Amino acid sequence: MVSPFDASRQEDQIFLLDSAPRPAADAAEPFIVASDRRVILTYPIAESDFERFGPFDADDDPFCAVLFADTVFHRLGPPGDDDLVIHPLAEQGLTGCSVHEVVNSSLCAELAAVATGSMAIDPGAPARRHFVITFQASTFECVASDYTVIGVFGAGEIASREAFALVR
Template sequence: MVNTFDAPRQEDLVVLLDSVPHPAADAAEPFIVASDRRVILTYPIAESDFERFGPFDPDDDPFCAVLFADTVFHRLGPPGDADLMIHPLAAQGLSGYSVHEVVNSSLCAEIAAVPAGSTSIAAAAPARRHFVITFLESTFECVASDYTVIGVFGAGEIASREAFALVR
């Protein structure tokens, strides 16, 4: 079983992804829509990203939707911002309200080591990337082949509707 809270190996390198909107610090929690191999995460974006990903109307509450393709692992849960220091990648630079990729991920290596005959995980897409997004009350982790920002929308309801439509 894959355990993301095992101590990271020395090769884990946390890199900030600036091409994805940062999560808002004081807003609603993220929302996941998932199928067998696709995960779409929607969340409110930080006000500091409104200009970069806008424009938005004053009444808007901007949310983004991010698609993770060929997902072999995902989770949403603790730790949140207040206790992010307990996450094994905190010492490698994991920061609050940010989107990260873990280069040379020990989690990806652990998943790749699962024998092909024992699970469908080993037969998944050959390129695996480890993504981590930190929120107020939780952390999202995912191992997938890639990510795509499918849109930044004026409201969470619109982002969720788009997520449901695209996960099929």
């Protein structure tokens, strides 16, 4: 069985997603609110996306909130942009301060194999997708059925309140 962090046998293909705002390069850290099967990630958006996801007031510090539905795995931690080269997906094209989807994900394959071994497979369960969002000081990875940008807000406090309200 391939470890989720072993790139030696991966068929993983990295694609940039432009439907979610890019993370800001040097701003506040991302924030996660999670329940058993839902994860909401909030993070400051890159200034280059202000016009596309705005308009914002001059004193705003725009954050977005992204919902990952039917989540079976998520993590937030190293590496950050400075040491992103150590990430197993770096050679496949993982880039800093970006939103990615991993197609033909070895992590999804491993999680499916674990589920098969436990005989806990739900035949009606949605297909799983692997998402990776890179930040200045950390990387977020998630395996879920889909993601939805639930909003872009003028401040992190507003995004966090929305995340708490929606994760229930």
